[in-house]
Amino acid sequence: MGETVSPAVGDRDLRVSDAEREHVGMLLQRAVGLGMLSLGEFTERMDTALAAKTRGELNAVLIDLPGIRLAGQPNSTPRPQYAPPPSAPGSAGNVIRARMSGVTRKGPWQVPPTLYLNNYLSGVTLDFTQAVMSTQVVEVRLDDFCSSLTLILPAEATADLNGVELIGSSANNKVRTGPPMGPLHLVVHGRTRFGSVTAKHPFAAQWRRMMSGF
Incomplete structure (x- = not known):
């Protein structure tokens, strides 16, 4: 009896993971920031990326975007192949990555020296x-x-929001900027697109400060 040989699976038919979909989402966000995609195009392509099951389906949302270097791209054809995402900086405890979700950290949570935030259509509160x-x-x-x-x-x-690049966004700092004299000084930098960043004291502290002015 002859041996059954399974057909080879090409790169385009390989299954993709959630991490790969998120990495493509980051590339699409970068394309919006560079003016290569409109917000409507981004939303449409992001929906396709989130629903993609194979590498070929994931490639489709990147194929016409210039300037993105993708691994596995053969020299003989310009068709891009998806590049697996690099390892996330730091450990899982200092990365907050939300997709169409709400995230809240409060109470006696452990705060690392550096926090990495990468969120899409989400609301994040750090208390x-x-x-x-x-x-x-x-x-x-x-x-x-x-x-x-x-x-x-x-x-x-105190908090310093001066290092945040705003693209269609807002930053509202309701606390002192510095210098760092108290138990905590936050330094926020990076980029937010079509979003907001707010630093404030708890409502009770704001109320007491307002009442002390009378």
Whole structure:
């Protein structure tokens, strides 16, 4: 009896993971920031990427975007092949990556020296009022799209939002910028597109400060 040989699976038929879909989403966000895609085109392609099951389907949303170097691209043809995403910086504990979701960290959560945020159509709230700090200065590296980031700081904390690149976005700092004198100083930089960044004290602290002015 002859041996049955399964047909070879080409690169375009390989299954893709959630991490690969998210990486393509980051490339599409970059294309919007460079003016290569409109917001409507981005939304349409992002929907296709999130639904993609194979590498060929994922390639389709990138094929006409110039300037993106993709692994596995043969020299004889300009058709791009998807590049697997690089390893995320740091450990899972210092990366917040939300997709069409709401994320809240509050209570005695452990705050690493650096936080990496990459969110799409999401709302993220980081409440530092009861957080356990490992360093006085915390760096927040931001790369968000159509998302809101709310930072709730203790009464004596400070925040610097001057390093945030705003593209169709807003930044509202309701706390002192510095210098770092209290238990926490946040340094936020990176980029947010069509979103918002807000740093503020808890409502009770704002109310007490307002009442003390009377």
